[in-house]
Amino acid sequence: MYRPQFPYITPANCTDQRCVYSYDKTNTPVLNTTLPAGQSIHRVPLPIDKDADFYLRGVVTPDIGLGLQFRLDDPLGHALSDTDNVLNPLNFEFPALYSATDGAGIEALDSDDWGIFCQQGSRLALFLNNNSAVAIDLSTFVLNLHGIKRYSGGCR
Amino acid sequence: MKPPLQERFQVYVLGPSQDGRLATVAAGKTVLKLELKVDTDAPFLLRSRAIRQKFQNEVANEGGTQAGLQFLKTMWTGPHQDYRQSDFIPESLQQPYYGYNGNPKPISPEIAYPPGGIITLDLMNTGPTDLTNLTFYWIGVNLYPWGMVPSPSYPPKFAGETYAQPFIVPGLGAPEIRLNQPFTAKPGSDFVIRGGQAAEIASTGVLQPASEMSIVLRDYNGMPYMNDWVDINILFGQSNFLASVPVGPVPQFVQPFGTGAGSHGLIYPEIYLPSDRQLLIDVNHSCAGGGPDDLILNFLGQSVFPR
Numbered sequence: 001m002y003r004p005q006f007p008y009i010t011p012a013n014c015t016d017q018r019c020v021y022s023y024d025k026t027n028t029p030v031l032n033t034t035l036p037a038g039q040s041i042h043r044v045p046l047p048i049d050k051d052a053d054f055y056l057r058g059v060v061t062p063d064i065g066l067g068l069q070f071r072l073d074d075p076l077g078h079a080l081s082d083t084d085n086v087l088n089p090l091n092f093e094f095p096a097l098y099s100a101t102d103g104a105g106i107e108a109l110d111s112d113d114w115g116i117f118c119q120q121g122s123r124l125a126l127f128l129n130n131n132s133a134v135a136i137d138l139s140t141f142v143l144n145l146h147g148i149k150r151y152s153g154g155c156r
Numbered sequence: 157m158k159p160p161l162q163e164r165f166q167v168y169v170l171g172p173s174q175d176g177r178l179a180t181v182a183a184g185k186t187v188l189k190l191e192l193k194v195d196t197d198a199p200f201l202l203r204s205r206a207i208r209q210k211f212q213n214e215v216a217n218e219g220g221t222q223a224g225l226q227f228l229k230t231m232w233t234g235p236h237q238d239y240r241q242s243d244f245i246p247e248s249l250q251q252p253y254y255g256y257n258g259n260p261k262p263i264s265p266e267i268a269y270p271p272g273g274i275i276t277l278d279l280m281n282t283g284p285t286d287l288t289n290l291t292f293y294w295i296g297v298n299l300y301p302w303g304m305v306p307s308p309s310y311p312p313k314f315a316g317e318t319y320a321q322p323f324i325v326p327g328l329g330a331p332e333i334r335l336n337q338p339f340t341a342k343p344g345s346d347f348v349i350r351g352g353q354a355a356e357i358a359s360t361g362v363l364q365p366a367s368e369m370s371i372v373l374r375d376y377n378g379m380p381y382m383n384d385w386v387d388i389n390i391l392f393g394q395s396n397f398l399a400s401v402p403v404g405p406v407p408q409f410v411q412p413f414g415t416g417a418g419s420h421g422l423i424y425p426e427i428y429l430p431s432d433r434q435l436l437i438d439v440n441h442s443c444a445g446g447g448p449d450d451l452i453l454n455f456l457g458q459s460v461f462p463r
Contacts, residue, residue, distance in 0.1 A: 060418075063396050067361040074317070081320035082342070089452070090322050094363045097353035097454040098320055100395035101418030116317060132361040 008114050014152045019054060021046070021145040023126070031138045035068070035130045040088075044126040048075070048118045049149070055115025056124075058146035063100035067132025068141065069093055075122035092129040115147050162307055163297040163425045166200060167391070168192055169384035170277060171291035181279065181287040190277040194269050195383075198298035202267040202275075203424075206255025206390045207247055210289040211367055211400070217330060217446030218367050219398055221409050225254055226402040227283025228290075233276040235269045244280050253401045253412040257393030258353070258421025260295050293390055297425065306375060308428045310346075311462040319459040321347060323437070324357070325451040328369070330443040336374075337437045339455070341429040346460040349427040349435070351420045353395075354388035357450040365389070365398045369451055372438040375427075385440050392421035392453065420456060 010016045023046050025032040030044050048054050059072070069092030072080045081098070083091045093099070118124060126143065130136050170192040172179040177187050194200040207228070211220025229244035247254060251261035269275065275294060281287050323339045341347040356366045370385035389397070395416030399409045429435060439451060 065362065065396070067363065078317055080318055082322060087324060087326075089357065089361075090324060093320055093322070093454065094355070094452070096363050096395040096417065097322070097355060097452065098417050098456075100416060101414075131357070 010150075011152075014150050016148040016150055017052070019147055019149045021048070021054070022142060023145075024142040025139045031141055033138055035128060035136045035138055037130055037133050037135055039130055041128040043073075044128070046124040046126055046143070046145070048120065048122050048124070050121040052149035052151050053120050054118040054147055054149055056118055056145055056147045057115045059099045060101055060144040060146065061095045061099040062140065062142060063095040064136070064140050066134065066136045067130060068095070068136050068138075069129040069131050070095070070143070071127040071129075073125040073127070074116050075118050075124055077125075080116070088129065089131050092127065092131070158302075161299040162302050162305065163201075164198075164300060164305055165381050165423050165425060165427065166296055166298040167382035167386050168194060168200070168275075168294040169291060169382060169386060170275070170294065171384065172289050173384055178290045179288070181281045181290050183281060183284050183286055186278070186280045188278045190279070192275040192277070192292075192294065194271070194273050194275070195298060196272040198300050199271055200269045200273065200298055201296045202263050202269065202294055203296040204255070204260035204262050205251065205295065206260040206293040207251075208254065208256065208291055208293075208387055208390055209287050212288075214367065217443040218364070220367060221398070221400040221402065222254065222256070223402050223407065223409070224281070224283050224285050224287050226405065226407050227281060228287065229280040229282060231278050233274075234267050235273045237274070237276055240267075244278070248403075253415065255293070255390065256401060257389060257397050257412040257415035258351075258391065259393070259412070259415045259419055260293065260390070263296075266296065291387070293386065305379065306377060308346075308430050308433070310428070310460060313463040315461045315463060316458045317461075318457075319345075319347060320454055320456050323453045323455065325437075325439050327448045328439060328441045328451050329448045330441050330446045332448075333438070333440045335438045336378075337439055339435040339437055339453075341431050341433050342459075343431050344461075346431050346462075347429045347455075348457045348460060349423055349429065349455045350457040351422045352392040352456055353417055353420050353454045354392040355394045355452055357452050359447060359449075363394070363452075365394060366449075366451065368442045370440045370442065371453070373427075374436040374438070376434050376436065378436060385438075388451070388453070426457065
């Protein structure tokens with residue numbers, strides 16, 4: 001979060017390309033459904049392109065309110081926020097406290113290795129939870145993952 | 157390079173508990189020589205400021221605005237009773253959103269106060285209504301010789317990954333104070349707290365802006381990071397906050413745009429919690445009436461895995 005841009009050094013023989021992966025109802029079928037009150041959806045796959053590794057550096061979602069929460073696992077299965085708690089709301093993130101930016105900026109995700117490494121062709125996993133007492137239409141939920149694709153060996 | 161002194165996050169509060177004249181600042185009144193004495197055990201580097209008052213126009217103890225702050229003028233001193241303004245200056249022209257929602261007004265270059273130093277504040281309420289529980293927050297770092305206060309830090313070799321760990325204080329009555337609520341870093345990795353966001357969870361399970369909730373953070377020895385209660389909307393804030401900030405004399409009320417999770421409240425320097433180590437949190441819900449609410453604090457930072 002404090003890291004300025006200059007430490008994001010591109011290794012020799014590599015080219016970095018700014019990239020935003022966007023997942024919504026048009027490319028992620030489960031986001032075209034309704035999440036019943038108090039229910040969760042686990043391990044929705046978020047595929048990464050096969051042409052280059054992706055380094056995740058930020059996340060943005062809208063805050064669609066209504067008690068919707070989510071969590072991300074990186075492709076190696078590491079949760080990017082807390083999990084395994086008895087109290088279920090602690091196992092997910094409210095967008096307003098995590099990723100909703102009111103239209104300005106990016107919620108930076110700090111990590112070493114210049115971003116969270118996602119190997120080409122791998123998948124992150126999305127978990128959704130409805131913490132409210134009414135069903136939530138997921139069709140307005142959009143998840144944007146900001147970062148870079150890293151092409152190596154002159155393959156781009 | 158290791159700096160000569162250890163920095164430790166510090167918030168100094170100057171409010172009604174420090175000077176009773178801030179409980180009610182009547183319309184048109186000038187208040188002089190409000191004094192805040194910094195700790196006697198450490199110098200203080202002032203790096204940012206924020207202001208709030210008790211929410212006005214609340215409905216059922218929820219919501220509300222900061223109506224009246226647009227008429228507040230201030231001037232205040234450095235370490236030698238040297239005023240840093242030539243005259244009273246409207247706070248509305250100094251800090252967007254009055255430093256609200258986790259975005260205090262930066263002070264640059266920082267101002268150093270010696271141990272026991274005094275910040276003197278003069279203010280003027282030029283508006284037509286009283287200001288209630290007016291509170292000023294002076295945010296920066298205390299300086300200590302290394303080893304005087306605990307300073308756990310990174311192992312020689314480690315891997316790190318972003319991590320967010322929420323903390324819920326359930327069923328907080330109105331009013332109610334709970335002391336020493338333990339927030340525990342997960343086993344298996346250390347947790348570096350670099351910022352946070354905060355709100356209430358209503359009984360319906362839906363998130364809503366917190367109203368009159370404040371906290372004191374303490375390290376695992378019980379040593380506080382602030383001298384009094386700090387409103388969580390000042391320290392942390394949240395996205396989609398209330399349209400509570402007054403703009404103009406009429407005024408219009410606006411939402412603090414561009415704040416929230418994308419520009420969340422920062423803890424600087426970071427608080428390093430070794431695995432299973434605890435941060436202690438005092439919580440104060442100072443509403444009079446209304447139903448119990450869950451307070452949620454979302455601590456943002458990084459997991460550290462020793463290798």
